[in-house]
Amino acid sequence: MDNLKPRIEIDPSAGFCSGVKRAIESAENLLKSAGEVSCLGEIVHNEAEMDRLEGLGMRVMGPDDTKIQKAGSKVLIRAHGVPPETYKELKDKQVVITDATCPVVLRLQQKVKQASAEMLQVGGTVVIYGKPGHAEIAGLVGNASGNAIVISTPDQLDSLDFTKPMMVFSQTTSDLNLYREICDTILSLARKTATGETKVMIHQTICGQVSRRAPAIEKFAGSHDVIIFVSGSDSSNGKYLAGISKFVNDHTYIVTGPGQLNPEWFAKAYTIGISGATSTPQWLMQQIASEIESMI
């Protein structure tokens, strides 16, 4: 390319959501004051950030590690939240809990709890659209006292009884368009029941910080020649957003860190955009920008 140096821009909408930021700040404060903390599961789905925090002294607990905690040990609950039984188990063991459950998730847990109580009275059920096995789903189902059915694909709707009342919620990080499709199908199936009566109540509970990212990455990806999308390999939000970027801009490259950058990607680029998931740390995107700067 000519002597013109490509312009590099970090996506202003990329990086930690407020819930993850808050949980990481809690971990850092605990590490400063106590020198150690155990987090129930990975605090964020990003290998580089996990390495940084583990280097500062954070330990990641597996689901069964709650059973072996000693009185006085310090446990951090991450942004996804946990079911009520986990709080009880930790309290019974006299563990010092720091609860970094995201306030948005906490409010959803309360709504699900209330909905479950109402549905139990009228013989109805709570339906939650989300990823089975995800920590947030486990917390929501726990708050429904087991009276919740988790749906992750439209074909699973056949197992629901549409003659009975139903309250529908979504995991906060689900895809808004897919949730809309699921809800439309639920409503149309409910209308086809014998009474023709719709007893379904839909709640839109996808976090705005997630749903706003899709149109933002679409715009950002379309305004650069090359996109470097930085994400942990386990981040579902990362996979989803990187997919949108790739759809809009064929020159989207997904990396977990600067070591994966290839100078050939930038040979014909006038503008290079760097974006990431809601679990990608700002410092990592800046590191990527510096590395690209040194390559071009």
Ligand code: SF4
């Ligand atoms: S995505 Fe939204 S609900 Fe989930 S942790 Fe982040 S701010 Fe909270």
